[in-house]
Amino acid sequence: MKYPISKNIPDKVTTKTGKKIDEINIENIMNGSITSEDIKISKETLLIQADIAKENGRIQLKRNFIRASELVEVPDDVILKIYNLLRPYRATKEELISIAFELKDKYNAESCSKFILEAANIYEKRGILKA
16 A cells, blocks of 8 residues: 555545545535535544554554544544643543543543553653642
């Protein structure tokens, strides 16, 4: 697979709602057939990018794409909550553990859950948890 995937395998590039890349254009936006949900990336497209990263020896980038693919189904307000909790001194260890289990149990976001559990331990070691 070669990058960019939108040029090399455009039939595989879809939005979260299943729209094809060529459907995202000014005309469709102006006539109302494209909404904000239609321009969000799909889990499958992110996993294709993860495969390309792996093929090119970019293992950390692959992991990032996998985590991103897990977050596609997580509501924006939950993602913003997590973002704020991951800032130094914003969450207790228990709060981070709780959000990690919510990601795993409610959204099947296993990699993201592990990432936050790891962050909770690191934040504890560095003394940057909320008191």
